[in-house]
Amino acid sequence: xxxxxxxxxxxxxFGGLRAVDDVSFSVRAGEILSVIGPNGAGKTTLFNMISGxxxxxxxxxxxxxxxVTAMEPHLLARRGLSRxxxxxxxxxxxxxxxxxxxxxxxxxxxxxxxxxxALPASRRRxxxxxxxxxxxxxxxxxxxxxxxxxxxxSYGALKRLEIARALALDPKVLLLDEPAAGCNxxxxxxxxxxxxxxxxxxxxxxxVEHDMKLVMRISNHIxxxxxxxxxxxGDPATVSRNPAVIAAYLGTEEAPHADG
Amino acid sequence: xxxxxQFLFSGVTVxxxxxxxxxxxxxxYNASDVVNFAQGEFVMxxxxxxxxxxxxxxxxxxxxxxxxxxxxxxxxAMNKLAIEPARGAPVVSLIIITIGASIFxxxxxxxxxxxxxxxxxxxxxxxxxxxxxxxxLPQSLWVIGGAVAVFIALWLFFTRTxxxxxxxxxxxxxxxxxxxxxxxxxxxxxxxxxxxxxGALAGVLATPITLTAYNVGIAFALKGFAxxxxxxxxxxxxxxVGGFSIGLIEAxxxxxxxxxxxxxxxxxxxxxxxxxxxxxxxGRKSTDRV
Numbered sequence: 001x002x003x004x005x006x007x008x009x010x011x012x013x014f015g016g017l018r019a020v021d022d023v024s025f026s027v028r029a030g031e032i033l034s035v036i037g038p039n040g041a042g043k044t045t046l047f048n049m050i051s052g053x054x055x056x057x058x059x060x061x062x063x064x065x066x067x068v069t070a071m072e073p074h075l076l077a078r079r080g081l082s083r084x085x086x087x088x089x090x091x092x093x094x095x096x097x098x099x100x101x102x103x104x105x106x107x108x109x110x111x112x113x114x115x116x117x118a119l120p121a122s123r124r125r126x127x128x129x130x131x132x133x134x135x136x137x138x139x140x141x142x143x144x145x146x147x148x149x150x151x152x153x154s155y156g157a158l159k160r161l162e163i164a165r166a167l168a169l170d171p172k173v174l175l176l177d178e179p180a181a182g183c184n185x186x187x188x189x190x191x192x193x194x195x196x197x198x199x200x201x202x203x204x205x206x207x208v209e210h211d212m213k214l215v216m217r218i219s220n221h222i223x224x225x226x227x228x229x230x231x232x233x234g235d236p237a238t239v240s241r242n243p244a245v246i247a248a249y250l251g252t253e254e255a256p257h258a259d260g
Numbered sequence: 261x262x263x264x265x266q267f268l269f270s271g272v273t274v275x276x277x278x279x280x281x282x283x284x285x286x287x288x289y290n291a292s293d294v295v296n297f298a299q300g301e302f303v304m305x306x307x308x309x310x311x312x313x314x315x316x317x318x319x320x321x322x323x324x325x326x327x328x329x330x331x332x333x334x335x336x337a338m339n340k341l342a343i344e345p346a347r348g349a350p351v352v353s354l355i356i357i358t359i360g361a362s363i364f365x366x367x368x369x370x371x372x373x374x375x376x377x378x379x380x381x382x383x384x385x386x387x388x389x390x391x392x393x394x395x396x397l398p399q400s401l402w403v404i405g406g407a408v409a410v411f412i413a414l415w416l417f418f419t420r421t422x423x424x425x426x427x428x429x430x431x432x433x434x435x436x437x438x439x440x441x442x443x444x445x446x447x448x449x450x451x452x453x454x455x456x457x458x459g460a461l462a463g464v465l466a467t468p469i470t471l472t473a474y475n476v477g478i479a480f481a482l483k484g485f486a487x488x489x490x491x492x493x494x495x496x497x498x499x500x501v502g503g504f505s506i507g508l509i510e511a512x513x514x515x516x517x518x519x520x521x522x523x524x525x526x527x528x529x530x531x532x533x534x535x536x537x538x539x540x541x542x543g544r545k546s547t548d549r550v
Contacts, residue, residue, distance in 0.1 A: 053435070077441035089436040091429055102429050105422065105440045115421035169440060 003062075004029050004204040005050070005081070005173045010059035011228075012049055019045045020228045022058070027173065027204040027221075032195065034207045034215045037225035038248060043208045044086055046225070047177050050206070051083045052076050064172060080172035084162040084179060086208070092151035096142060099150050099161055100133035103168025136164040141190060156183040163194065173204045180211045192218055216240065224248070262393030267515040268508065269391075273400040273469065275507020276407035277303070280462035281484025282491065282499035283410060284455040289494050290431040291451035294354045298338065298362040300481025301369070302456045305331045306463025307472030308369060311378040320380065328460045334365075335456025336449055343452075344445065362477065369474040382468040403465045410458055411500045418496070427451060431494070479523070483510075486526040489533050492543025501541060505529075 006026030012019055020042040027033045035043050048054040050061055055070040062068065063079055071079075091099050114122045137143045140160040145153060150161060159179055166174055176195065180188045188211060196218055199205050209215050215222065215236070222239040224232040226248040232239055239245055281299055288296045306327050313323035342357050383402055388395035418424040430437040430447045437444055462480070463472065470476070487506040491498025506526050514522040533540060 051439075073435070073438035074441050074443050077439060083439060085435075089433055089439060091432040091436055093432055094429075102425075102436075102440045105426065105429075105442060115423075116416055118420060165436075165440065 002065075003027060004064055005206065006062045007050060008060045008062070010046065010049055010056050010061065012045060012054055012056045012058070018228050020049065020056075020225075023223075023225065023228075023230050024059075025221075025223050025230070025233060027206055029172070029202045029204050030199055031220045032199045032205045032207060032218055033221045033223065034209060034219040035223050035225060036209070036212075036215060041225040042228040043225055044177060045228075047083065047175050047206075047208060051081060051175055077169055080170075081175070082166040082169040082171035082173070083175035084159070084166050084177055086177040086181065088155075088158050088162060090150050090158055090162060090165075092149075094150055095146070096137065096148055096150050096153065096161055097130070097133055097146040100136055100164050100168055101129050103136075103165040104129040104132060133164075133168060136167055137161075139167075140164045140194060156187045159183060160187070160191065160194075163191070167198065171203060173206065174198065175206045177208045178210060179207070180209055180214055188214060263515070265392055265394035267511045269394055269396045269400065271508035271511030272504060273396075273403055273507070274510060275487075275504035276403045277462050277466045277470070277480065277503075278483045278487045278506050279407045279500045279503025280410060280458055280465075281480050282487035282503040283407075283414060283496060284459045284462075285484060285488040286494055286496050286499045287414070287427075287451050287455045287458070289488075291427055291448055292343075292354070292431070293351050294343070294358065295485065295493070296358045296452075296455065297355065297481055297485075298358045298365060298477075299455065299459055299484060300477035300479065301362050301365040302331050302335065302459025302477075303463040303466070303480045304369060304472060304474065304477035305334065305365070306460030307467035307476075308373045308378065308463070308474070309460075310464050310467065311380050311472065312373060314380045320383070323380075324464045327464055328457050331460035331463075332453040332457035335452040335459075338456075339449055339452040344448070362481070366474055366477060373474055375474060377471050377473045379467055379471045397469060399465070399468045403462075403469070406461060406465045407500070407503070410461065411496060414496050423450070483526045486530045486533075488540075490529055490540055492540030495540070495542040498540055498542035 003026035008024045010023050011021045023046060025033065035046060037043055045054065049056040052071050052073040060067060060069050063076070063081055066079070068076060068079060091102060134143060134146060137146055140163055142157060142160055142164065145157065150158065153161065159182065163176070163179060179191050179195070183191060192214055195205060195207070207215070207219065219236055222233060222236055223230060224239060224245045231248055232242045232245045281303060284299045284302065285295060288294055309327035309330055310323045313326050314320055318326065338361050342361050343354060346354060346357060382397065382399040384398040386397065388397055418428060426437065426442045427447050427450065429440070429442060430444045434444055483506055484503065487503035488499050489502070490505055491500070491502025506529060509529060510522050510525045513525040
């Protein structure tokens, strides 16, 4: 099967620093690709370029065969690329349910007038979005928090809410930035299952995660970054034996749960 | 008793204008966290363009509609030319840009329309309606009706329509809104168009009573701002209640103290709100979390 998402020679500099330099890889449908590396290696910057938050100054991003380099996030969302953030981007003052429903924004397409008059078609669409959102909340274990204000949820719960909202977009490619950060062991295992399940449904998953056990367990393919450059890639077993990786990451990293 | 009623009538009338201005503030603030101090100029333009179009021979209703549409277009232009290029600048800078835009619009209006005071005929005649010993102008009913109608329309728009909810989502978290596929630039453009259109409507409705000139905008902006602050910035219900309250406070101050202090009333309210309840009557506490 051909690649759903591929990046070629992607790079960006801030001032004199090459935060990411000449990074290439590709992800196929159903595959879980993890990007790992020490803190400050450029993982989140890489994600920000792929998802249109930053504009890369070199290289190309191809989504489903089309060049989407530096396309704005809302247009990428329409083309099936969805993501979560390490530091959460949640509608804090909306209810948990409304956050998930917002993910259905693209699937709902009605006229303002029909909405205002509450025509049957509008109401049916709203009901469908709500039912879908509730099902997704159940899938991430948040169905009982549906009516609560999102800002009051625990960090781990917000992480799962963000995944639910990303899934509501029915993405082809899903970027997860540290989905397990701040989650306890049970929650991490739930997220583990969830990611595997989503991948099994044919979504290409790109993962940044510091929890090495999680990464080694669920990844099909691992890309290792250090100082913005790709220093290794391969399946989990190969990568974990690579001396350069051990030197750069596993050997010197003392606090693998710290943020980066 | 009839004296009090008379003050209340005049308070509700100006209050309705302030409420419309405050609603305009609310829409742009919600979409972008920017307080648009050019909001008062939209009111001035509504009155001025209607006057000019009417004087040029257009029937009054057509003149009014064209004033609203033109002003809405100007709001869009202001967003595209002044606000959007500065995207990413701190909110304070954007607010200063709106003050600049306000001065620019005022200057341009002075050149185009001159320095004279203008007006046009009331929509339903000038015969006052007597109610329990007090009188109210038919035009006042237009103003009050206009404010209430706009409020209801906005409320339906924000609660019922997908587009309205997209605006709310954008105000809540711009990046998250983009992630779910909302075109936040379009939302900003729409907010400016709506806000400017509503401001112009206020000018169209109020001018037969208040008259208009190139420099009336700043007073409307400050009093509408006081109303929006009193009600809680960003809350449409607060804007409505706040706007009417400022109008009433102003009318009662003028009636029972002295009309000299009329304009001070709004500023006393701004100060009191900032000191004692910065979030206003209906404002929500901010819930940012990192």
